[in-house]
Amino acid sequence: MRTLDDIDREILRLLAADARRPYSEIAEAVDRSPPTVSERIDRLQELGVVRRFTVDIDRSLLDTGTPILLDVEVKPAEVESVRAALAESDRVEHVFVTADARVVAQVYVPDGGVRTFLAENVPFDAVREYDVSLLSESDWTPRVGEAELALTCAECGNTVTAEGESLRVDGERYHFCCPSCLDRFESTYERLSGGA
Incomplete structure (x- = not known):
């Protein structure tokens, strides 16, 4: 690798x-x-x-609602459900999760307003409070910089270095930091799939 x-x-x-x-x-x-x-x-x-190849849509040429930045403070146990609910909405462009249980999203709010959007898309009992900022402009420019490959071992969770190994199982690729992790993973997989 x-x-x-x-x-x-x-x-x-x-x-x-x-x-x-x-x-x-x-x-x-x-x-x-x-x-x-x-x-x-x-x-x-x-x-x-590279997960997929996508299109960059110029939203300024489409009437998709009012662009806002929605900052939602949620109960810590509800962060993932709120993130997933926002990510599924056609009106949400980007979703970010902060370390302090906040979910921030760029949203194109329909005529009904923010409360209606939240009521229709987010389990509202999970929301502690929210803040809305009207966006006048946004730009999304993914950067690579001097990035390094940072794979995680599927067996032990350590970082996989250039000496690591990979294995494809049922169409999915797994990465391992060393041959012994790969061997443990294979034996566990064989044992579990044999009993299934």
Whole structure:
């Protein structure tokens, strides 16, 4: 298993700027062949670094409601349910969770207003309080910077280094920090699947 190198990071930057960019154009920018770029992107997808290719919609050209920043303080046990409820809404652009049990979302509120939106989308008994700020502008620009690959061992939770190993089980890829973790995972999987 390798770590991210400068070529991987440049490929990620180019894809973040335009996910529909042809591999031949990316290959020219990183001075590699299109098949090499394709293999690297496949590897980044397999590792989970690239999860999907999406579209960047210019919301200013669509009438989707009033753009707000919604900051919801929730009961700590309800953070995940509120986050999931907001993330499922077609009116929510981004959702963030803070360490102090707050869920912050960029929302395009319909004519009914914030209270109606919250009542229809969030388990309101989970909400302690909320704050609304009208957005005049927003910009979402994913950055790669000098990022390093940070995989977690599926067996022990340690960081997987360049010497780590991977295993595909039932279509899903798992990463391990060492051969003994991989062996323990395989034996546990075989034992559990044998008893199923």
